[in-house]
Amino acid sequence: MNKIALQVxxxxxxxxxxxxxxxxxxxxxxxxxxxLLGPNGAGKSTLxxxxxxxxxxxxxxxxxxxxxxxxxxxxxxxKLGVVFQQPTLDLDLSVMQNxxxxxxxxGISRKKARKRIQEELERFNMYERRFEKxxxxxxxxxxxxxxxxxxxxxxxxxxxxxxxxxxxVPSRKSIVEHVHQLVAExxxxxxxxxxxxxxxxxxxxxxxxxxxxxKANGSIEKVLNLTQTTAIHEAFQRLTQSGAIA
Amino acid sequence: xxxxxxxxAMWGIIGRELLRYVKQRERFIAAxxxxxxxxxxxxxxxxxxLGIAIAPPxxxxxxxxxxxxxxxxxxxxxxxxxxxSLSMVYDREMGSMRILxxxxxxxxxxxxxxxxxxxxxxxxxxxxxxxxxxxxDIRAPWQGYLWVIPALILSGLMLGALGLLLSSFxxxxxxxxxxxxxxxxxxxxxxxxxxxxxxxxESSELxxxxxxxxxFSQAVELIRFALYQQFNQEALIFTLVSFLIFISLAxxxxxxxxxxxxxKGKM
Numbered sequence: 001m002n003k004i005a006l007q008v009x010x011x012x013x014x015x016x017x018x019x020x021x022x023x024x025x026x027x028x029x030x031x032x033x034x035x036l037l038g039p040n041g042a043g044k045s046t047l048x049x050x051x052x053x054x055x056x057x058x059x060x061x062x063x064x065x066x067x068x069x070x071x072x073x074x075x076x077x078x079k080l081g082v083v084f085q086q087p088t089l090d091l092d093l094s095v096m097q098n099x100x101x102x103x104x105x106x107g108i109s110r111k112k113a114r115k116r117i118q119e120e121l122e123r124f125n126m127y128e129r130r131f132e133k134x135x136x137x138x139x140x141x142x143x144x145x146x147x148x149x150x151x152x153x154x155x156x157x158x159x160x161x162x163x164x165x166x167x168x169v170p171s172r173k174s175i176v177e178h179v180h181q182l183v184a185e186x187x188x189x190x191x192x193x194x195x196x197x198x199x200x201x202x203x204x205x206x207x208x209x210x211x212x213x214x215k216a217n218g219s220i221e222k223v224l225n226l227t228q229t230t231a232i233h234e235a236f237q238r239l240t241q242s243g244a245i246a
Numbered sequence: 247x248x249x250x251x252x253x254x255a256m257w258g259i260i261g262r263e264l265l266r267y268v269k270q271r272e273r274f275i276a277a278x279x280x281x282x283x284x285x286x287x288x289x290x291x292x293x294x295x296l297g298i299a300i301a302p303p304x305x306x307x308x309x310x311x312x313x314x315x316x317x318x319x320x321x322x323x324x325x326x327x328x329x330x331s332l333s334m335v336y337d338r339e340m341g342s343m344r345i346l347x348x349x350x351x352x353x354x355x356x357x358x359x360x361x362x363x364x365x366x367x368x369x370x371x372x373x374x375x376x377x378x379x380x381x382x383d384i385r386a387p388w389q390g391y392l393w394v395i396p397a398l399i400l401s402g403l404m405l406g407a408l409g410l411l412l413s414s415f416x417x418x419x420x421x422x423x424x425x426x427x428x429x430x431x432x433x434x435x436x437x438x439x440x441x442x443x444x445x446x447x448e449s450s451e452l453x454x455x456x457x458x459x460x461x462f463s464q465a466v467e468l469i470r471f472a473l474y475q476q477f478n479q480e481a482l483i484f485t486l487v488s489f490l491i492f493i494s495l496a497x498x499x500x501x502x503x504x505x506x507x508x509x510k511g512k513m
Binding site for chain 1: 248250251252254255257258259261262265266269270342344345346347348349350351352
């Protein structure tokens with residue numbers, strides 16, 4: 001049985017009195033790719049900020065590979081790789097310099113860092129471009145560098161917050177394929193926030209969030225059975241309409 | 247957590263900041279032009295208007311340019327501290343601050359490393375400034391250039407911590423203009439950077455008191471005395487205590503469960 005990489009238990013969070021997340025619970029196991037679907041304002045980014053401890057929560061518990069994010073923060077964060085929705089690369093520095101910075105933050109030696117950077121960049125066919133400034137790369141290539149960076153310290157859990165937004169179809173396809181390959185090869189757990197249903201593979205799991213509540217959670221088959229629909233977009237629509245199945 | 251991890255991360259943060267600084271040539275030049283204009287234009291103009299009596303650490307009459315030099319070093323560090331905080335607000339808006347904050351190290355350590363990185367940049371700026379001043383015949387005893395290094399580290403830390411504290415309050419980049427008007431200018435003008443305390447006392451008792459207890463004045467005096475191989479205990483204690491207060495509040499400000507981040511739901 002696969003280990004649990006991410007466990008979210010009964011998390012509630014509010015901004016200035018307004019409830020953004022209401023008793024949210026779900027889990028992602030190693031070797032699973034879970035898509036977090038929800039309309040704008042559903043609470044996806046808030047949930048990501050709580051998992052990464054950028055925000056603090058008072059109610060509930062989040063664990064990464066068994067480490068409590070609140071109490072064992074550094075151990076939990078060491079197991080986590082993140083690609084944020086906003087670009088987070090330094091535009092004036094080269095690909096290599098950006099990646100070296102990340103390996104330093106994770107305490108990886110220069111020798112090991114060089115090897116891992118080469119491995120990750122080669123996987124994306126980006127190694128030849130390692131000395132180019134980020135500013136010279138297009139959006140798709142920048143995203144590839146960000147994903148490569150998130151994997152440098154060999155995390156068990158990868159969080160992707162809408163990483164393909166604004167990219168052209170070939171770039172999106174390449175990133176989607178690559179991440180699914182990683183899940184299969186490395187036994188990685190992925191939580192992927194997205195609006196784009198065509199990015200989901202049949203083997204993926206779904207976590208559907210609406211107005212701060214989990215509306216459905218589990219395999220595609222389970223969600224389709226619950227909603228008595230035949231396609232994900234129909235299930236999503238049904239669950240995110242007012243008065244939807246709770 | 248291994249010590250070597252902390253060590254690598256700290257040098258990674260300092261290295262990145264120095265690299266960014268060197269790559270941004272405009273920033274490098276702007277940081278030098280400001281104090282040099284004050285030195286070559288302002289100080290030259292005021293040389294005849296302001297007579298500086300003999301007062302420690304000087305043991306003879308000095309030119310106004312000599313008096314103003316430690317103040318301009320302080321100015322470099324003050325602007326650099328604020329610039330670092332500006333870059334933190336920018337990093338936060340642009341998202342790159344998140345990469346720092348989600349790395350597996352305690353937040354206080356990450357902020358301290360960021361602060362040290364800013365100090366390293368400011369010392370580089372000061373070294374170039376003192377080099378140019380040396381060619382302009384403003385020279386301290388050579389040992390003074392060594393004495394001043396620890397003073398610059400402490401004053402840089404104190405001013406950087408103030409910047410860090412301000413950055414935890416500022417939500418948006420646009421608000422930074424307010425920092426210029428309400429922090430940098432009052433701190434600089436109400437200090438001993440441009441005129442000695444006794445001169446201020448002659449004109450206003452209130453201004454004298456404000457300047458005396460201004461942490462920036464104390465940092466400038468620490469630098470001034472160190473440059474002439476003298477130790478100013480009062481300035482050292484004052485600067486150190488100010489640093490400890492500012493850094494504690496800044497760490498509190500960046501703590502997700504206690505500080506401003508919680509209040510704002512920001513980051």
